Amino acid sequence: MRSIKEYVESMQGADPLPIEQYRRDSFGLTCKKKLKPITPVSDGGSKQRDATKASPEEESEIGCKKLRKTAMEDLREKGLEECYEQALQRDDVKAIVVTGAKGKFSGGFDITAFGGMQGGNIAPPKPGFMSVEVLTDTVEATRKPSVAAIDGLALGGGLEVAMACHARISTPSAQLGLPELRLGVIPGFGGTQRLPRLVGLSKALEMMLTSKPVKGEEAHDLGLVDATVSPDELINTARQWALDILEAKRPWVKSLYKTDKIEPHGEAREILKFTRTQARKQAPNLEHPIVCIDVVVEGIVSGPRAGLWKEVEAFQGLLHSDTCKSLIHIFFAQRGTSRVPGITDRGLVPRRISKVAILGGGLMGSGIATALILSNYPVVLKEVNENFLQAGVGRVRANLQSRVKKGKMNEEKFLKTLSLLKGVLDYESFRDVDMVIEAVIENASLKQQFFSDLEKYCPPHCILASNTSTIDLNLIGEKTRSHDRIIGAHFFSPTHIMPLLEIVHTEKTSPQVIVDLLDVGKKIKKTPIVVGNCTGFAVNRMFFPYTQAALLLVEHGADLYQIDRAVTKFGMPMGPFRLCDLVGFGVVIATGTQFVENFPERTYKSMLIPIMQEDKRAGEATRKGFYVYNDKRKASPDPEIKKIVQKAREISGVNVDPKLSDKDIVEMVFFPVVNEACRVLAEGIAVKASDLDIAAVMGMGFPPYRGGIMFWADSLGSKYICSKLEEWSNVYDGGFFKPCAYLAERATKEALLSTLVERAKSRL
Numbered sequence: 001m002r003s004i005k006e007y008v009e010s011m012q013g014a015d016p017l018p019i020e021q022y023r024r025d026s027f028g029l030t031c032k033k034k035l036k037p038i039t040p041v042s043d044g045g046s047k048q049r050d051a052t053k054a055s056p057e058e059e060s061e062i063g064c065k066k067l068r069k070t071a072m073e074d075l076r077e078k079g080l081e082e083c084y085e086q087a088l089q090r091d092d093v094k095a096i097v098v099t100g101a102k103g104k105f106s107g108g109f110d111i112t113a114f115g116g117m118q119g120g121n122i123a124p125p126k127p128g129f130m131s132v133e134v135l136t137d138t139v140e141a142t143r144k145p146s147v148a149a150i151d152g153l154a155l156g157g158g159l160e161v162a163m164a165c166h167a168r169i170s171t172p173s174a175q176l177g178l179p180e181l182r183l184g185v186i187p188g189f190g191g192t193q194r195l196p197r198l199v200g201l202s203k204a205l206e207m208m209l210t211s212k213p214v215k216g217e218e219a220h221d222l223g224l225v226d227a228t229v230s231p232d233e234l235i236n237t238a239r240q241w242a243l244d245i246l247e248a249k250r251p252w253v254k255s256l257y258k259t260d261k262i263e264p265h266g267e268a269r270e271i272l273k274f275t276r277t278q279a280r281k282q283a284p285n286l287e288h289p290i291v292c293i294d295v296v297v298e299g300i301v302s303g304p305r306a307g308l309w310k311e312v313e314a315f316q317g318l319l320h321s322d323t324c325k326s327l328i329h330i331f332f333a334q335r336g337t338s339r340v341p342g343i344t345d346r347g348l349v350p351r352r353i354s355k356v357a358i359l360g361g362g363l364m365g366s367g368i369a370t371a372l373i374l375s376n377y378p379v380v381l382k383e384v385n386e387n388f389l390q391a392g393v394g395r396v397r398a399n400l401q402s403r404v405k406k407g408k409m410n411e412e413k414f415l416k417t418l419s420l421l422k423g424v425l426d427y428e429s430f431r432d433v434d435m436v437i438e439a440v441i442e443n444a445s446l447k448q449q450f451f452s453d454l455e456k457y458c459p460p461h462c463i464l465a466s467n468t469s470t471i472d473l474n475l476i477g478e479k480t481r482s483h484d485r486i487i488g489a490h491f492f493s494p495t496h497i498m499p500l501l502e503i504v505h506t507e508k509t510s511p512q513v514i515v516d517l518l519d520v521g522k523k524i525k526k527t528p529i530v531v532g533n534c535t536g537f538a539v540n541r542m543f544f545p546y547t548q549a550a551l552l553l554v555e556h557g558a559d560l561y562q563i564d565r566a567v568t569k570f571g572m573p574m575g576p577f578r579l580c581d582l583v584g585f586g587v588v589i590a591t592g593t594q595f596v597e598n599f600p601e602r603t604y605k606s607m608l609i610p611i612m613q614e615d616k617r618a619g620e621a622t623r624k625g626f627y628v629y630n631d632k633r634k635a636s637p638d639p640e641i642k643k644i645v646q647k648a649r650e651i652s653g654v655n656v657d658p659k660l661s662d663k664d665i666v667e668m669v670f671f672p673v674v675n676e677a678c679r680v681l682a683e684g685i686a687v688k689a690s691d692l693d694i695a696a697v698m699g700m701g702f703p704p705y706r707g708g709i710m711f712w713a714d715s716l717g718s719k720y721i722c723s724k725l726e727e728w729s730n731v732y733d734g735g736f737f738k739p740c741a742y743l744a745e746r747a748t749k750e751a752l753l754s755t756l757v758e759r760a761k762s763r764l
């Protein structure tokens, strides 16, 4: 018998491709490294090469240049298909191992190519080329066995290639998943058909609908991979496995035709019914989860080949949907937030932050402390007295315990993480910290005092950050001489969960300090947006008209519960009144006052909340706000509210309008938000519109499948939005609805709001 090397051609480095650089490879999947062509393996194991041909590096260079063409041209020119053709033709190749390089398998199809196909710049692929012709009729159907050797990520198209192989070997830490639904499409290379046949309907639907990957070990338990081995053993095990298949020592499995994992008929029907109901309930505005279920069903009912063709057709349709365009925009916008012109392009290297201090152990301070210790930062938490300190430390402990309860953390890790927290009552432990985050109540003079203390006790290099959500940072730092190291680190509650971090800088904040905080933000797994200094910064300022518009509408006759229902139906996690209850009327009034003082010409002064306070209502905490709350914090409309609203209407003396439709309500609530977002952009508070999209999605819960506030606005058109605002501005007193100059100018040109052509100098 000949040696393994003589039989097996490893396609290592060829296809599918490693994830590291995430560039488009020659068959449309993402890769980092340049491609290497197939390298024949001789008897002695040494590599042979035809000297008349280009070196592997030269060839891969050519391959990479070709990548700039269309995804499908690339696919046809030199990709999996061609590599397979070569491997199938060669007599010395008896079996095939498909793998990535440098510990990565594949991140899936190149998402940038989606944009090209949507815009018509990239020719759409021939229907079924990859899923039927290449993967099913070549890779899976061929007479030479293929084994996928998976390390690192195997996502989307990458996993779909692996599933077309006759076996899969992975490392225990590899991550395998089909996250296409997160992008508004469904798996398009046969994943909807093969995954249910490998892991069963129930798990396959869960993996696709949640987009969550599984680790190698779980994948093994599920039957998605056939064995897990260490990275060192991966290729050899895969080679041996392929040989074993060839020699009939192991089964030659075509996963497309497996049936043993699909649940029995009755059970399958129940699973599908339940999943469909859940999908409709959880995402009533989304079509693609239901399409995904339909495609899976087609395969079960009419056979996997029919399922494959339905998948091809459905994928093409979804690719051009608004949902897909929006979600792809969000994917890239999120990754673009850490690229800050004038800051991150200076070559600055983030300094090491070894220890952080937090001032104030309330809800925000304890949440920030939790986020930091979870990422292994030692934290000093200071409070003013023992009681407050114990309460703060207790909150951190409770945050961690909830992770233990959910199985996200074991007891040992819990104790180790908590040991990183030190509670103190004085500033002594601040002498060697690299960063302080102040998280005390929103009171400018109190904050000024604290910052002047910090300047005395902290080392001169220490970053002085404030978690203020509205107060001007220049005011906070007024009594210090440390303006270059003062920065805003605005977290969102609940801090250890919410993904957004708004980094606010003044004209004097040093770029190094911004780069340092960006790095900390990344390490604690937050998405940072860097913005300029003003009242409310970008997120709160942009969204202050959200509540204001809702109050205005109620005083003008709208039903407040209808407003909340219309806004939730649009896709927000909760309506403006439910949000006010959650935040508490104290905070709503405190932040509202900042806006009334700073932007008097465009704030709507409603009496509704002060009257509610007189009625001893403060929001959810007091179980009474716009809603009443039971023991389980379930909100129910309160019939008593009518009287309070009536009183507010009488004080305002406004005319009551005819009934508004849900569409009117959504527009009247969100167009003022768009208007303020335009101001924020025009003033240079935000560097790019896509940052505001991410701020809206991650800070306010704006539905990502609408692409964020500016992306959504552009889908409606600046002219339409401006005309509506003008119309309402004429009907309602005051400047609340008045379109800003930027919006009006865009509307005249019928231009996009998100493309900045001429704008005020960026404050960065």
Ligand SMILES: C[C@H](O)CC(=O)SCCNC(=O)CCNC(=O)[C@H](O)C(C)(C)COP(=O)(O)OP(=O)(O)OC[C@H]1O[C@@H](n2cnc3c(N)ncnc32)[C@H](O)[C@@H]1OP(=O)(O)O
Residues within 6 Å of the ligand: 019, 021, 022, 023, 030, 107, 108, 109, 110, 111, 112, 153, 155, 156, 157, 158, 160, 179, 180, 183, 186, 187, 188, 189, 191, 332, 335, 336
């Ligand atoms: C037909 C098929 O069924 C369709 C498909 O395969 S659709 C694609 C399915 N794959 C995915 O959805 C994976 C998307 N990518 C990810 O989830 C994450 O990027 C990841 C887990 C792979 C890596 O995460 P992480 O290490 O944090 O790196 P991250 O910052 O996200 O990405 C690094 C770079 O790669 C890019 N990138 C990542 N995946 C990409 C992809 N599939 N296509 C194009 N670019 C991609 C990012 O945009 C980013 O670019 P930048 O440096 O210029 O900003």
